[in-house]
Amino acid sequence: MKKHPVRVIAAVVVAVTLIVIYGLVNPESRFFPKCMFLVVTGWKCPGCGSQRAIHALLNGDVGAAWGYNALLVSFIPLVAVMVIASLVRLRRPGFYNFVNSRWIIWSVFVVVVGWGIVRNVYGL
Ligand SMILES: [Zn+2]
Numbered sequence: 001m002k003k004h005p006v007r008v009i010a011a012v013v014v015a016v017t018l019i020v021i022y023g024l025v026n027p028e029s030r031f032f033p034k035c036m037f038l039v040v041t042g043w044k045c046p047g048c049g050s051q052r053a054i055h056a057l058l059n060g061d062v063g064a065a066w067g068y069n070a071l072l073v074s075f076i077p078l079v080a081v082m083v084i085a086s087l088v089r090l091r092r093p094g095f096y097n098f099v100n101s102r103w104i105i106w107s108v109f110v111v112v113v114g115w116g117i118v119r120n121v122y123g124l
Contacts, residue, residue: 075108
């Protein structure tokens with residue numbers, strides 16, 4: 001399975017553009033979309049604060065990022081492992097299959113839903 005170079009280049013351009021935007025512009029400005037779940041329900045979804053957390057991380061403030069969305073900061077190592085697993089998929093299919101196993105995916109799902117509940121119950 002060979003990746004089309006235009007798609008790879010487009011993905012890199014989009015990723016770099018988002019990194020630059022989130023690094024330079026504070027998501028609390030009016031240019032960023034608000035969470036519709038929060039607007040409609042008044043409850044934080046598991047992803048609330050992620051834009052602000054990414055902005056804080058890109059500006060080197062891990063503590064602020066943790067305060068905005070601890071789950072996002074906690075999942076950075078997992079995302080790194082998933083990216084690595086994808087990159088070495090052909091050479092290490094067992095590693096890729098383990099990282100993308102049902103057990104891992106369901107565990108992540110339970111943690112995300114649990115975080116969504118806990119942060120609303122305890123005001124995190
Ligand atoms: Zn939200």
